[in-house]
Amino acid sequence: MKKQFLFLLLIAVLLTFSGSSFGAPKYKALIITGQNNHNWKASNSILKQLLDQTGLFTTDINITPAKGGDMNTFTPDFSKYNIVVLDYNGDSWSEKTKTAFLTFVKSGGGVVVYHAADNAFPEWKEYNQIIGLGGWGNRNEKSGPYVYYRGNEIVRDDTSKGAGGTHGARSEYLVKTRNFDHPITKGLPANWMHGNDELYSQLRGPAENMEILATSFSPAKEPNPPAGTTPAAAPRGKSRVGRDEPVLMTLKYGKGRIFHTVLGHADEGGGPAMQCVGFIVTFQRGAEWAASGNVTQPVPVDFPNGAGVSLRPDFKEITLDEDMAKIVSYDIGKSTKYYTDLQSRIRKVSANAPELLKLEKLMVAVLKNKEATAEARKLMLRELSWMGSDYCVPAIKGLTKDAAVKDEVDFALTRLKAKK
Amino acid sequence: MSHKSSRREFVKRSAATVLGAIVLPHIIPSTAMGMGGKLPPSDRVVMGAIGVGSQGKSNMRDFIKLKDQVQFVAICDVDTVHQAEGKALADKANNNSDCRLYGDYREFLEKEKLDAVCIALPDHWHGIIYSAAANKKLDVYGEKPICRTINDGKAIVSTVKKNNIIWQTGSWQRSQVNFRHAAELVMNGRIGKIKSIEVGLPDGNRGIGTPPIMEVPKELNWEMWLGPALKVPYRGIAHYEWRWTLDYSGGQLTDWAGHHIDIANWGAGLDKTGPIEISGEGVYPREGLYNVPIEYDFLCKYANGIEMRVDNKSRIVHGSGATWYGEKGWINVDRGKSSASDPKILQEEIGENEIHLYKSDNHWQNFVDCVRSRKETIAPIEVAYRAISVALLGEIAMTTGQKIQWDPQKQEIIGNPMASRLLSRPYRQPWTLPTI
Numbered sequence: 096m097k098k099q100f101l102f103l104l105l106i107a108v109l110l111t112f113s114g115s116s117f118g119a120p121k122y123k124a125l126i127i128t129g130q131n132n133h134n135w136k137a138s139n140s141i142l143k144q145l146l147d148q149t150g151l152f153t154t155d156i157n158i159t160p161a162k163g164g165d166m167n168t169f170t171p172d173f174s175k176y177n178i179v180v181l182d183y184n185g186d187s188w189s190e191k192t193k194t195a196f197l198t199f200v201k202s203g204g205g206v207v208v209y210h211a212a213d214n215a216f217p218e219w220k221e222y223n224q225i226i227g228l229g230g231w232g233n234r235n236e237k238s239g240p241y242v243y244y245r246g247n248e249i250v251r252d253d254t255s256k257g258a259g260g261t262h263g264a265r266s267e268y269l270v271k272t273r274n275f276d277h278p279i280t281k282g283l284p285a286n287w288m289h290g291n292d293e294l295y296s297q298l299r300g301p302a303e304n305m306e307i308l309a310t311s312f313s314p315a316k317e318p319n320p321p322a323g324t325t326p327a328a329a330p331r332g333k334s335r336v337g338r339d340e341p342v343l344m345t346l347k348y349g350k351g352r353i354f355h356t357v358l359g360h361a362d363e364g365g366g367p368a369m370q371c372v373g374f375i376v377t378f379q380r381g382a383e384w385a386a387s388g389n390v391t392q393p394v395p396v397d398f399p400n401g402a403g404v405s406l407r408p409d410f411k412e413i414t415l416d417e418d419m420a421k422i423v424s425y426d427i428g429k430s431t432k433y434y435t436d437l438q439s440r441i442r443k444v445s446a447n448a449p450e451l452l453k454l455e456k457l458m459v460a461v462l463k464n465k466e467a468t469a470e471a472r473k474l475m476l477r478e479l480s481w482m483g484s485d486y487c488v489p490a491i492k493g494l495t496k497d498a499a500v501k502d503e504v505d506f507a508l509t510r511l512k513a514k515k
Numbered sequence: 516m517s518h519k520s521s522r523r524e525f526v527k528r529s530a531a532t533v534l535g536a537i538v539l540p541h542i543i544p545s546t547a548m549g550m551g552g553k554l555p556p557s558d559r560v561v562m563g564a565i566g567v568g569s570q571g572k573s574n575m576r577d578f579i580k581l582k583d584q585v586q587f588v589a590i591c592d593v594d595t596v597h598q599a600e601g602k603a604l605a606d607k608a609n610n611n612s613d614c615r616l617y618g619d620y621r622e623f624l625e626k627e628k629l630d631a632v633c634i635a636l637p638d639h640w641h642g643i644i645y646s647a648a649a650n651k652k653l654d655v656y657g658e659k660p661i662c663r664t665i666n667d668g669k670a671i672v673s674t675v676k677k678n679n680i681i682w683q684t685g686s687w688q689r690s691q692v693n694f695r696h697a698a699e700l701v702m703n704g705r706i707g708k709i710k711s712i713e714v715g716l717p718d719g720n721r722g723i724g725t726p727p728i729m730e731v732p733k734e735l736n737w738e739m740w741l742g743p744a745l746k747v748p749y750r751g752i753a754h755y756e757w758r759w760t761l762d763y764s765g766g767q768l769t770d771w772a773g774h775h776i777d778i779a780n781w782g783a784g785l786d787k788t789g790p791i792e793i794s795g796e797g798v799y800p801r802e803g804l805y806n807v808p809i810e811y812d813f814l815c816k817y818a819n820g821i822e823m824r825v826d827n828k829s830r831i832v833h834g835s836g837a838t839w840y841g842e843k844g845w846i847n848v849d850r851g852k853s854s855a856s857d858p859k860i861l862q863e864e865i866g867e868n869e870i871h872l873y874k875s876d877n878h879w880q881n882f883v884d885c886v887r888s889r890k891e892t893i894a895p896i897e898v899a900y901r902a903i904s905v906a907l908l909g910e911i912a913m914t915t916g917q918k919i920q921w922d923p924q925k926q927e928i929i930g931n932p933m934a935s936r937l938l939s940r941p942y943r944q945p946w947t948l949p950t951i
Binding site: 130169214247271275281284286319397399401402403405427428429430431434435438439442443446447473480481482502503505506508510511512 | 564719720721722727745746798800801802803804805829832834937940941944
């Protein structure tokens with residue numbers, strides 16, 4: 096008995112330290128930060144946490160000299176890493192470091208371009224080939240075309256004059272998946288809400304060997320009405336004038352794979368743009384793809400969709416135990432997400448009898464739990480009605496005299512074809 | 516209570532009078548009647564309506580537009596505001612104030628003597644009320660989708676057939692020329708042998724969170740609105756918005772199956788059969804009262820090798836509508852528009868010796884014509900069942916996350932007792948499905 100306990104403890108310890116990959120992480124990542132017009136002090140440790148929690152990466156952080164400092168001292172050894180994550184928008188790197196970075200990418204190193212990193216180095220040609228599209232820093236028609244979607248058509252040849260890079264007021268916004276076959280976006284919803292963030296628009300750049308994985312609609316700015324006049328009410332549908340701007344992209348540079356995300360504006364502690372499960376998961380999947388060309392991470396149950404934003408305030412995926420604990424005190428007026436998470440978990444294992452039975456046992460425990468609300472028991476009965484085995488039937492029959500759940504007990508027993 | 520005798524009884528009496536020796540022509544040109552173009556009351560179809568919310572009233576208006584061919588004499592709805600609105604439409608058309616009102620369909624069916632009834636209800640009520648109306652030998656214009664579950668659908672089909680009534684499904688796209696023409700082009704091989712089909716249906720709605728429990732409005736009989744569905748407190752979600760909650764609907768997927776899946780089936784000649792294998796994934800809201808899939812992507816394989824993919828429109832190239840892919844090209848048809856790999860195909864006419872599909876240019880007129888002629892309508896019950904069963908099987912595949920094997924003849928899921936439970940939603944007591 097004692098031995099068994101120690102064994103279980105060992106397993107638990109192993110699980111805690113090995114992440115999901117059950118072994119040493121496969122890849123090494125380097126985050127470069129230290130200068131940014133954004134809160135890099137908040138973002139860099141979160142990005143490291145996100146990479147490390149996949150169990151695929153061990154992550155180092157290299158903080159450059161402060162703005163105006165001696166950039167000759169910034170000489171990371173890129174060759175030690177599988178991917179470089181750019182959270183940097185500041186002073187030029189030394190020629191030596193630039194060359195080393197390009198060699199790294201050309202020879203097959205992966206790059207993740209994060210948010211304002213696409214503002215950096217407007218004059219560095221090769222860097223702009225790596226990021227594909229950039230903004231600000233006096234970028235204009237000389238930087239390359241605007242690239243965006245108009246309806247379902249990609250526009251790659253808009254060479255009209257104008258500045259590159261702008262964004263409207265921060266808001267939650269809908270992201271449209273444009274490529275359902277790419278490893279990074281395979282299995283994602285077509286539409287998903289992103290947490291409160293800036294939406295970069297009108298980026299421009301060489302955009303060579305670039306694929307757009309996701310876009311978001313950015314309404315066109317209305318010209319200011321002439322002074323002294325009242326703007327006329329916008330005709331119906333007028334607000335839909337604008338562009339679907341790229342928000343997730345992949346590129347090839349030499350043998351290197353680049354994942355570019357414009358999402359994730361950092362506030363103190365990350366904020367909703369970084370807490371957004373859509374940002375987190377596409378960042379993690381994009382990093383794995385940049386490192387390997389594949390994605391092995393499943394789409395988690397809490398991925399957002401068109402119905403609303405999904406946040407991880409502590410940047411961790413919700414566990415089954417947390418879902419079940421919340422379900423016990425279920426009140427539909429408060430939140431349904433723990434129950435819908437459970438439904439997603441059931442869906443993933445419904446053809447796997449032993450795994451399904453594990454969930455069924457937890458659900459039956461809710462039925463038997465004196466603390467559980469009637470609402471919680473009703474929901475368990477609805478689910479058990481189709482996915483339950485013989486295991487749940489006695490517990491359901493035990494509720495026959497419970498007036499609060501009478502209809503749901505009938506419902507479940509009828510569907511399970513169990514004798515009442 | 517005695518009511519106006521219906522046309523059906525009139526015909527029966529006439530037939531009895533003439534001892535069946537003379538068969539009256541069913542359609543007499545109204546100008547021949549010497550009544551200023553009006554049909555005599557004996558030739559009008561006497562109708563009632565059950566469910567006169569937005570779709571029910573819309574159907575009433577379309578029937579009333581047929582001038583004096585139809586007369587609405589009674590209305591049933593669980594909402595007294597709806598009742599009054601329906602009565603206003605009927606009384607105005609009839610130029611009287613005689614339309615009778617009911618809150619309970621059982622009383623309505625018991626007391627009214629009608630030829631036909633127009634039914635537009637939330638899906639969870641279809642099994643019971645369609646069957647009950649058919650058992651009363653009423654001809655039915657019934658809204659799609661015809662059932663919330665496969666088992667409800669099987670019961671409705673068999674009840675309609677056994678009672679030998681005229682049935683028209685509200686799949687009105689069949690009575691639109693661009694849909695018929697596209698289906699005829701496909702059926703006559705203009706894009707070669709069909710390999711696959713894509714059906715694009717609307718994306719789901721955004722959620723509304725979970726509204727608070729509210730007092731039921733005095734005009735609404737909430738208990739009767741729920742009927743066979745599990746009892747839940749009223750949160751302001753009833754009319755129209757029921758389609759975002761799984762207890763009453765499968766969402767846009769089942770709402771639109773009776774349109775674009777129906778058309779896809781029509782052109783491909785699949786409207787009397789079903790798929791043999793169904794698999795796919797749905798996307799469900801995490802938060803809030805609405806719980807229907809807001810995205811869906813499932814593949815149906817048919818015994819003849821055709822594959823039909825059903826998706827929310829954001830996931831597929833042609834977006835909304837039915838798209839047939841043949842060996843020589845493709846045709847997409849949607850409301851108000853058609854497109855093709857070669858636009859010239861769309862200009863082609865169907866020759867005299869080619870296959871011509873059932874032609875109707877007015878869905879409601881077609882029903883009335885068939886009530887008179889006793890011929891099959893353009894959207895009969897089994898065809899409607901085959902359209903919605905594709906969506907309901909997709910729903911089961913998405914709910915379980917499993918590949919479903921289906922026997923389209925026996926209409927059973929093969930070798931999967933767990934998934935088979937989802938073929939029905941048990942009714943809340945005391946409701947049961949009427950049997951003949």
